[in-house]
Amino acid sequence: MDLDVFVAAHRAEWDRLDTLLKRQRHLTGAEVDELVTLYQRTATHLSLIQSSAPDPRLTGRLSQLVARARATVTGARRASWRDVTRFLTHVFPAAVYKARHWWVPTALLSAAVAALLGWWIGTHPEVRSTLAAPSELRDLTRPGGQYEAYYSTHPATSFAAQVWTNNAWAAALCLILGVFLGLPVLWILFQNMLNLGIGFGLMSSAGRLDTFLGLVLPHGLLELTAVFVAAGTGMRLGWTVIDPGIRTRRTALAEEGRAALGMAIGLALVLFVSGAIEGFVTPSGLPTWARLTIGILAELAFLAYVYVLGGRAVRAGETGDVDATERSATVPTAA
Structure with missing residues (x-):
């Protein structure tokens, strides 16, 4: 032109x-x-x-x-409670549901990496010796040691707020940095799985794997799912840079970027729930089975929310993007 x-x-x-x-x-x-x-x-x-x-x-x-x-x-338009309700019942679950082909494989592969790292560390004393001195490892894994004390050394409210802030920031980084071909997302994921694998391996080598799982799983199921959703969405954004499909690259990035922004808001709410569980349930005096039940129920509730509400919204035409009236005008693109 x-x-x-x-x-x-x-x-x-x-x-x-x-x-x-x-x-x-x-x-x-x-x-x-x-x-x-x-x-x-x-x-x-x-x-x-x-x-x-x-x-x-x-x-x-x-x-x-x-x-x-x-x-x-x-005319001027202000956000209302109707917009909030629509976001929580249609836009956000639809966006997560549409991204499932990215975050589900991400979750499975990441869990496998963490398990392999945990097995490697737990079964190889020479690897453990490179992590810390024997006395430090004993202090980490003994009853009442640093792994257990981590969840109870601070007031529950401030601890929950700190956990929520850290996790929300990690999820936001996955969504934001995904545009760089998804490479920074892989690094963030590896760091998370490495930390999980180290704890898994050290506690299993001390014969206290049940204690470790009882501390991590109540909040970790929902927390890690949110991180996996963010990572999968970030990598999908990175792939859009490489292959925008029939859309122009600018249009594709705008659409995926708006969906990622909405995802960040929704995941912050999910991580608020997992942070509350980590701050109040994990260090509580509840028996392990009760804490695990709470964590499993929270995870199942989120999955049902995504697959039932999100699936229904997608089948009804919801895309996870902002309302059409709030998007930039575009011209049609031929396939």
């Missing part, structure tokens, strides 16, 4: 739209109809320029013009 010719052909329409917007409170009925038509045309022009001949200055001007026109045509 010859940008200079395109600008010369449509500049008058953009100037006219700008004029109508400046005097929007005094428009006649015919001028209102003209404003709507020019808004639609300018949105299409912006999409064409972005996909064919992006020019920062022209794109900025038209983006501002389209945003002003959209606000005038659609």
Whole structure:
């Protein structure tokens, strides 16, 4: 597309739209109809320029013009409790459900890596000796040692808040850094699985694997599932950079990026629940079977939420993206 010719052909329409917007409170009925038509045309022009001949200055001007026109045509809109309800019952579970082909394999492979690391460390004394001195290892794994004390040395409320913040940050990093071809996500995942494998191996070598699982599983099932969802979504975003499909790369990244942003908000809520379990249930005096039951029920509830509500929403046409009225205008793409 010859940008200079395109600008010369449509500049008058953009100037006219700008004029109508400046005097929007005094428009006649015919001028209102003209404003709507020019808004639609300018949105299409912006999409064409972005996909064919992006020019920062022209794109900025038209983006501002389209945003002003959209606000005038659609009116100001404020988030309401209806939006929150729709997000929790449709948008978020649908986004997680649609990403299941990424995060389920991620979960299975990561769990296998953690198990292999745990077996390797637990069955090879020479590996354990590289981690810490024998006295330090005994202090870590003995009854009442550092692994157990970790969950009870701080007040439950502050500990839960700290855990939630750390996990939410890790999930956000997976979602944000996924755009770099997913490579940073793999590193974050490996670090998490390495820490889990070390604990698994050290406690199993001390004959206290049951204690370790009783401490980790109540909150860890839901917590790790949230991390796996974030990691899978991040890697899907990275793959979009490589293969956007029939969409333009810009459009594909915009759609996947908006879904990832919504996923970050939803996963923060999921991690709040797992953080509360880790802060209040894991260090409690409840018997191990009771703590495990709470963790398993929380995990099953989340999976049911995703596969029942999310599956139903996807079959009804939900994409996990923001509402169509809040997206940038695009032109159709042929397969």
